[in-house]
Amino acid sequence: MREKVNIKKEAPLYSTITGLTFAQVDTWFGHTVRDLKMDIIYPEDSTKHYPCIVWICGGAWAMMDRSAHLAYLTELARTGFAVASVEYRTTNETLYPKQLEDVKAAIRYLRAHSERYNIDTERFGVMGESAGGYLTAMAALVEDPVFDVGEHTEYSSKVQAACPWYPPADVSSFPYETPLQAAAMPESLLLGKNVMLHKEEALKISPVTYVRKDVPPFMIIHGLEDKTVPFTQGERLYEKMEEAGCDVRLIAIEGADHADLQFFQKEIWQRISGFFHEKLGEAK
Numbered sequence: 001m002r003e004k005v006n007i008k009k010e011a012p013l014y015s016t017i018t019g020l021t022f023a024q025v026d027t028w029f030g031h032t033v034r035d036l037k038m039d040i041i042y043p044e045d046s047t048k049h050y051p052c053i054v055w056i057c058g059g060a061w062a063m064m065d066r067s068a069h070l071a072y073l074t075e076l077a078r079t080g081f082a083v084a085s086v087e088y089r090t091t092n093e094t095l096y097p098k099q100l101e102d103v104k105a106a107i108r109y110l111r112a113h114s115e116r117y118n119i120d121t122e123r124f125g126v127m128g129e130s131a132g133g134y135l136t137a138m139a140a141l142v143e144d145p146v147f148d149v150g151e152h153t154e155y156s157s158k159v160q161a162a163c164p165w166y167p168p169a170d171v172s173s174f175p176y177e178t179p180l181q182a183a184a185m186p187e188s189l190l191l192g193k194n195v196m197l198h199k200e201e202a203l204k205i206s207p208v209t210y211v212r213k214d215v216p217p218f219m220i221i222h223g224l225e226d227k228t229v230p231f232t233q234g235e236r237l238y239e240k241m242e243e244a245g246c247d248v249r250l251i252a253i254e255g256a257d258h259a260d261l262q263f264f265q266k267e268i269w270q271r272i273s274g275f276f277h278e279k280l281g282e283a284k
Contacts, residue, residue, distance in 0.1 A: 223256025
């Protein structure tokens with residue numbers, strides 16, 4: 001069969017770059033350096049500037065794979081965004097706040113190279129799961145310039161919307177039975193101290209501490225049956241933001257455990273796309 005069709009040029013071409021270096025950091029006890037990398041999916045449309053969403057992978061701050069969810073991030077990008085999945089140092093390399101510094105460095109890099117990727121520098125969203133949800137919340141809530149370390153510090157690391165998935169919102173309040181149990185847990189490894197024995201310091205690195213009225217809009221997504229990061233963590237962040245008069249919503253997923261399959265269904269990603277379009281707008 002021979003067929004002749006007329007296809008309208010309505011959507012831009014989206015290209016993917018993997019393994020793009022955005023910063024260099026000290027490693028091996030300060031003797032050497034290594035690259036921090038990102039994957040970016042961007043529209044090849046220089047006639048417009050697109051809102052950008054930064055994705056942060058989870059993994060208990062101990063491991064991460066920036067490319068693990070590229071299939072979903074690509075579909076999100078094609079609804080009208082540039083999307084970058086960024087690497088950060090894990091707790092076997094360094095303690096907090098280096099992880100937050102790495103995320104902020106990635107945001108500044110994207111602003112510095114916004115023309116290359118057709119990004120609107122005034123419209124950034126951030127999203128991540130679990131440990132990445134924690135870093136999502138911290139990137140949106142913490143605006144102290146002390147965390148802007150490295151290159152491109154003339155650019156802002158602020159974001160305009162945040163979507164944390166099942167975030168550890170108060171690392172001082174995880175329900176551990178004994179200090180011995182808490183000592184080996186991810187939150188203690190992030191802090192570098194036992195969170196049960198150093199609650200004041202643990203609270204200082206917790207997203208709930210930085211809630212105030214003028215923070216960016218949040219959409220928190222959490223499973224009601226989460227056995228790793230209890231639902232009460234996301235709920236506490238939501239309640240504290242609501243009390244402060246913030247623009248915040250909480251999506252509680254029935255029957256969902258930590259990182260469960262429900263989070264990767266079309267309905268959730270449509271809600272995410274809708275949230276970011278509502279708060280960041282369309283390409284223009």
